[in-house]
Amino acid sequence: MDESRPIFQQIAELIENDIIAGALPEATQVPSTNEFAAFHRINPATAGKGVNLLVDEGILYKKRGIGMFVAPGARDRLIAARRDRFSAQYITPLLAEAAKLGIEPEQLAAMITASPKGGAR
């Protein structure tokens, strides 16, 4: 876990990543709060806070007495939200580092075009 941010936000993000990657398809059940807590060795209340954050955002929904499920359309909505943040999160720091090293934006664009497709995953 990253030390600079609340754990519950990170739990929510991990679930989001699984939904985006397709590991948790729509309408499937997500692990229980206690399973998340045991797996990440965190307090169950904290894990619950992370799950509830996604329930509030409509990414997950609760089936009473059964558990949490991925909402229809969750993946598309998450991808749209991540795209909105992409520029601030990745492009801005990339440009800042490039400027520090004297790499012009045009050069940077050429480097991106020349780099192997798919990148290192």
Place this chain on the structure above:
Amino acid sequence: MSAVAEVAGLTKRYGSLKAVDDVSFAIETGKVTGLLGRNGAGKTTIMSILTGQDFATSGEVRVFGESPVEHSAVLERLCFIRESQRYPEDFKARHVLKAGPWFFPNWDADYAAQLAEDFRLPLDRRIKKVSRGQLSAIGIIVGLASRAPLTFFDEPYLGLDATARQIFYDRLLADIAEQPRTVVLSTHLIDEVAGLLEHVLLVDQGRLVLDEDADELRGSAATVVGPRAAVDAFVAGREIIHRDGIGGLASVTVGRLDPAERAEAAAAGLELAPVSLQQLVVRMTGSTEKEFDR
């Protein structure tokens, strides 16, 4: 959120020494609270007073709404595992587990037996002969199997190996997930338990210096690293928690930075590093400031 225990203006003097100095806080029901601080900070004294094993010099102490002193209705709902718990001469671990239900109405004998197996505790060896780590394991088993609504663990794992500590954390998490109970954990191994804690109380020299939700504390401080002049310009006017440096480099820990301030630091060519709970505690309770500036 309701409080299972509350203290107000708690002070404990031993002669001229103020072991606990005007401390006020509440322990919330169903949470895992970390009681952190250096050796001799007053942690054990606070827990002893909360469990009715020591008397306050002044101040209010309420546990389950009442004074814990000589009050069996309160005491039977408490379990206090001390760092060096003593047992009667010639006791075997088996006898300790057998005595559990005499003190704890919620005692779970099956759970205790399972834990003894998990910790590989030799039940038939005399306690005088078991290793320091196994002695700690006995305390942990008693604390967990007591299923006491309010359980205190005071540095419960002296001599316990990394595997056994991990078993302790896993069993504790599983237990609180199943049946909510309030746990107060005093420890120096802060990095190991950071994810378990929901609330943090930090004491230093008898005084309470921090009373905060663990999630709030994450990101509540950041270390700014960079050329000394740039760092000094950035941190000017801020509360500085800690600083050190070497040569022309300075590394200064300051309080929470908002996104605009983070962007400002990045624009000034400064690096920001997160501060872990353990680092924060060390920086808030340490007095050394070392700066090598030749």
